[in-house]
Amino acid sequence: MSVGRPVATTPGVPADRLAALRAAFDATLRDPAFLAEVEKQRLELRPMDGGKLADLVKAVIETPANVREKVKLAIQPRNATTLPGAKPAE
Numbered sequence: 560m561s562v563g564r565p566v567a568t569t570p571g572v573p574a575d576r577l578a579a580l581r582a583a584f585d586a587t588l589r590d591p592a593f594l595a596e597v598e599k600q601r602l603e604l605r606p607m608d609g610g611k612l613a614d615l616v617k618a619v620i621e622t623p624a625n626v627r628e629k630v631k632l633a634i635q636p637r638n639a640t641t642l643p644g645a646k647p648a649e
Contacts, residue, residue: 563605565612581609 566584568577587593588606597604607615622630 563603565616567612567616577609584609 568580572580588604594604
């Protein structure tokens with residue numbers, strides 16, 4: 560599973576607003592003009608259900624700190640000397 564460009568909102572959004580946002584997003588994904596533009600730009604479109612995306616985001620947020628640190632090391636450019644977000648050594 561992967562996340563390309565998630566569209567999200569803040570926690571605590573009232574259920575009726577969340578439902579409206581998801582319905583509008585889903586309608587966009589069915590819009591012929593939108594789909595034509597996706598094809599014109601040769602983009603890959605693999606939308607994910609809002610509930611599944613919410614579960615994925617929650618899982619990422621709740622990832623244990625030791626795993627996050629390993630991921631930082633794994634994605635760090637090879638010529639970098641510090642972890643992303645860390646202060647450089649003086």
